[in-house]
Amino acid sequence: MTHKTIIYTWILLFLLILPMIAFSMEPMEIIQGPIDKVIEILNSPKYQEKGTKSAQRAEIWKIVKPMFNFEEISKRTVVRKWRSFTDEEKAAFTDVFSQFLGNTYVDKIQGEYHNEKIVYIEQNFHSDAYAEVKTKIIRDTVETTVDYRMIKKGEASWKVYDIIMEGVSLVKNYRTQFATILKKESPAQLIERLNKKLTEQNKRLSENG
C-alpha cells in the first residue's frame, strides 16, 4: 500500500463518517426544536380567533408526539405487571394512555402559556442509550425545573421516556397510581378506566372549542 492509497482511504472514511455525525441529532436539539415550534404556534395570530382551539391543539400534538416513546413510558408506569398484559392489551394501553397524556398536557399548555421563558441548561449522557436534558421554565419570578430523560434504541433517534418536573417523575407518579388500581383490578379494567377518562376529556375539550 502506498501513502496515496492510505490517504484516500482515510478521506473516504472521513466522508462516510461526516454525514453520520451531522445527521444524528443531539438530545437537546430534539427537545428544543419542537418546543420552539410549539411556542410559535401558541403566539401565532392564526389561532388567536375563537373556535381555532381544537385545530391548534391538533397541530401542537402533531409536533410534540414524535418527541416521546410512549411504549417505553407505558411499560415503565406499569413496571412488573406489564408481563401480565397481553400484546393487544399492551397496544391498547399505550394508545389510550398516550392520547390521555397528550390531551391533558396540550390543553394545559394552551390554557396556561403566558410568554414563559425556557432555558436549556445542559444535556448529560449516561451511555450511548440514555441521556438527560435539563431545562427551566421561568414565569414572572417562579422557576420550574423540567428534565427530559431520553432513550436511544438502535438506529432510532432520541426519544423521551420520562419528564421530571420539580423533582417529580411523571412515570413514577403514574406508577404509584396504576399500582393501586392493578392491585385490585385486571389490566383490561385499567384500560377501561383510561378509556372512560379519555372520552370524558374529549367531550369536555370539544365543548370548549
Added chain:
Amino acid sequence: MEKSDDKMLIVKHCRWLIVLVVFLLMAGTVRADDSVQPMDTPASEGEDADYYDPFDKDDGTLYDEGDGSLETVADPMAGFNRAVFTLNDGLYFWVLKPVALGYSYVVPSEIRVCVKNFFFNLLVPVRLVNCLLQGKGKAAVGELGRFTVNTTLGCLGLMDPATIYPTLNPPEEDMGQTFGYHGIGNGFYIVWPFIGPSTLRDTIGSIGDWALNPFSFMQLINLEAGVLTSSETSVVVFGVRTINDTSFQIGQYEMLKDAALDPYVAFRDAYIQNRNSKIAQ
C-alpha cells in the same frame, strides 16, 4: 524538485488531517467509554433491566412489597387524609382560587412580586439556620449575601437584585430537609387542613421553622412589639402570603389533578418525590 516539494507539502497536510480524524474518533469513543460502565448492574437483574433508569437515584418504587402496592410513604391514616384532601380541594376551588384570581386582577403583578420578595427576604433565618444545620457553608454565605444585597439595594427586600448571581441563590432549605439530610425518614403521610400535604417529619420540621420566623421568634422570647407580635397579625400574614403565592401558581394544582386517575395518590406521590429531590440537593 519544486514539484516533489509540493507533493511533500500535500502529504504533510494530509497527515495532519489523518491525525485530526483519528483524534476526533478517539475522542468520541473516550466519551462513550467514560459513561458506559455502570450499565452492567441492572442487566444482571434480568427483566427489571427493561425499567432501568440510570438517572433515577432511588428507584424504590420499582420493587413492590410483595402485595403489589408501590407505596412511596407509609399512610396509616389514609381515610382521614383523603377526607382532608377533599376538604382542601373544595377550599381551593371555592375560596382560595377565586380570592387569588380577584387579588391578581386588582393588584398588578409588579406589586405581587414585591410582596413575594418581601416575605421571602424576611424568612432568611429559617433558610440560613437550616443551611448551617446541614453544614452547607457556601449556601449559608449565599443566603447572607442575598439578604444583605436585597435588604439594602433591594429596598428592604421588596426587590430581588441578587437574582442575577447564581451563588446568591442557593436551594431553599427548611427543617424537614435538615432532618432528611441527617437520615430521618418521612414517618408517615399527613394532610393538614388549610396547609396541605406533609409528613410526620416535615410537620415537626415546620414547627422548628415556625419558631425561626422573625414574628414568632419575637413572640417566643416575649419581646413586646405591639401589632407585630399579635396573633391576628400572624393569621393575616399567613393569609396574604398564601393568596399572594397562589396568584402565581393558578393552574398548577388543576394540571396535576386533571392528569391523575387517583388525585389523592398522585398528590401524595408528588409531595414525597418533590421533598426527596430537595433533600438530595
